Amino acid sequence: MNSAVEHRRVWRIAGPIILSNVSVPLLGAVDTAVIGHLDSPIYLGGVAIGSLVFSYVYWGFGFLRMGTTGLTAQAMGARDG
Numbered sequence: 001m002n003s004a005v006e007h008r009r010v011w012r013i014a015g016p017i018i019l020s021n022v023s024v025p026l027l028g029a030v031d032t033a034v035i036g037h038l039d040s041p042i043y044l045g046g047v048a049i050g051s052l053v054f055s056y057v058y059w060g061f062g063f064l065r066m067g068t069t070g071l072t073a074q075a076m077g078a079r080d081g
Contacts, residue, residue, distance in 0.1 A: 013072060019066060024058050027051070 028051040035047045 008070060009076075015075070017069065020065065028055065 031047045035043050
């Protein structure tokens with residue numbers, strides 16, 4: 001199989017998970033930067049707590065993302081997908 005085609009297939013599978021893993025810290029950083037311009041530090045504290053809860057839930061359900069990686073690899077290896 002052509003190397004370029006193989007690279008595209010790998011990126012098509014890996015791209016969404018890479019984007020997903022990068023987006024969570026960026027989301028917290030952008031929220032903090034935007035809310036940091038407001039008057040009261042209470043808003044920043046609220047965003048910090050919300051970001052912590054969101055991050056905990058996101059990484060707590062990480063087994064779904066990581067579990068499907070193995071299943072996808074098996075399916076691709078067996079030529080089922």
